[in-house]
Amino acid sequence: MKVTVDTSLCIGSGTCALTAPAVFGQDEEQAVVVVLDSSPPESQREAVELAVQSCPAAVIRMFATTG
Template identity: 80%
Template sequence: MKVTVDTRLCIGSGTCAMTAPAVFDQDEEQALVVVLDEAPPESERAAVALAVERCPAAVILMHS
């Protein structure tokens, strides 16, 4: 699995970081999404899928 985000469209809600903290964080200045692991282990699949679903700006993509 690979995770990508379009940070230009991120609104900084923090949902991704709360849903999948091993994969996402937020930067200190603008609270925009930071991908901690672009190729997370399979054990993170459910959390990443939930983060994709819950992202209010729909900027997270999960590629198999």
């Protein structure tokens, strides 16, 4: 899977970092999401899906990858 975030629209709620801390962090200066792993392992799928669903600004996208 591939994870992307539109940081220009992020409101800095931190929900993603709490939900999937192996994949998302938060920039303390700008208070926006930081993608720690843009191609997380399959074991992170459930956490990433929950982060996508929980994001109040709806700025996280998850895409399937082939290979």
